[in-house]
Amino acid sequence: MSQDAVIVGAGLIGCGIAYELAKRGASVTVYDRAEPARAASWAGAGMLAPYSEEVVDPALLALCAASLRAYPAFVDDLRERTGLDAELRREGTLHVAFDDASADARSAQCDAFRRNGAAASVLDRDATLAREPMLGGNVRGAVYVANEAHVDNRRLGRALVAACTDAGVRFERTAGVALEADARRVRGIRTEHGFAAAGTVVNAAGAWAGQLEGVPAGARIAVRPVAGEMLALAVPKGFTRGLVWSQHVYLVPRDDGRLLIGATSVERNFDVRVTARGVQALLDVALRIAPVLGTFALVETWAGLRPASHDGRPYLGATSIGGYFVAAGHYRNGILLTPVTAQAIAALISGERPPVELAAFDPQRAPEAA
Ligand SMILES: Cc1cc2nc3c(=O)[nH]c(=O)nc-3n(C[C@H](O)[C@H](O)[C@H](O)COP(=O)(O)OP(=O)(O)OC[C@H]3O[C@@H](n4cnc5c(N)ncnc54)[C@H](O)[C@@H]3O)c2cc1C
DSSP: OOOSEEEEOOSHHHHHHHHHHHHTTOOEEEEESSOTTOSHHHHSOOEEOTTTTTOOOHHHHHHHHHHHHHHHHHHHHHHHHHSOOOOOBOOOEEEEEOSHHHHHTHHHHHHHHHHTTOOEEEEOHHHHHHHOTTSOTTOOEEEEEOSOEEOOHHHHHHHHHHHHHHTTOEEEEOSOOEEEEOSSBEEEEEETTEEEEOSEEEEOOGGGGGGOBTOOTTSOOOOEEEEEEEEEEEOOTTSOOSEEEETTEEEEEOTTSEEEEEOOOBOBTBOOOOOHHHHHHHHHHHHHHOGGGGGSEEEEEEEEEEEEOSSSSOEEEEOSSBTEEEEEOBGGGTTTTHHHHHHHHHHHHTTSOOSSOOGGGOGGGSGGGO
16 A cells, blocks of 8 residues: 555544645555544543643744634634534633632733733623623632633544545554654554555654654654543533633533533543542532532543643654654643644645744654654
């Protein structure tokens, strides 16, 4: 089988790159040992919220902002091609204050958001309750960030896989993928089914990207898994409008009537159990945000692994091995960064100028590559 590019990892990042390459006429195969778009890309909350995530690194913030701008066209294109709507909702984020100290800190918080490019404003108690009437009577006010959004990342994953298939991308489910390369150039990959030649291989293996076998010293990257636990309640449709944050816990509405509550952040290797302590921590804050949430059914709990790089920036681009590219380490913002990553990596591979500056994300800055 002749193929131009192999992608290792069928998360949003790998599928996004595959789709962009296929649109440029490349023959692409995506290899994954599990079902496509089911790992972190399925587990995430789907927030497109770099300001609320407090991204302050200028290079990363610029990348996030570019991807946020690209989202409407990205989702529209997938809907037109597949009929699947990823439910992009641009309702902004409400950072709610429940005590004097956080109410007093609102204008400083608002200024900090604005300095990073957020369209932020301070809301008093009445204006806050007008935006989200479900909030508890204890609410003191909020900072509202208008230019953030959310998307249903599970629907997005299904749409992207369908769009890939429609564009001719092949998906192979196979264990034990290893890179085949000499000291200078990639030759392809080896799987349980044997060798598959390819002139281009992209490592988009999420939290496992640092473990890809066969990568020569000098092209290795460091990615560590940071687990996040989440849960969902069944609430009446339209119960909340946008994202609500307080004390590092967020509420994310879905059109189907689920309200997502997330997320913990724990470093315990590749362990994706949902712990009682994790659920308790999330519910403690959520029920403080809106005591009425305690009356609804808990319908789902799950956990996933955020892929964290050594310095918080993703690794994006070429490596010292010709034809071997990396797109991994998107940590807390991989859903947000999918469109810009897909377009930039596909452009780079195709010999085009990427739509964003990638120097700050050079995979060769990884300590392991030294
Ligand atoms: C609880 C939680 C909440 C989050 N919330 C948000 C959010 O609101 N907004 C946001 O932007 N981001 C969020 N994130 C982060 C985001 O989900 C990730 O950054 C993003 O999904 C990473 O995508 P990926 O394609 O790189 O990895 P993944 O989706 O993890 O996909 C990697 C794939 O590679 C495969 N793979 C790995 N190794 C191999 C191998 N050797 N051979 C074959 N296949 C392999 C895996 O099976 C997997 O399918 C959240 C993450 C978590 C866990």
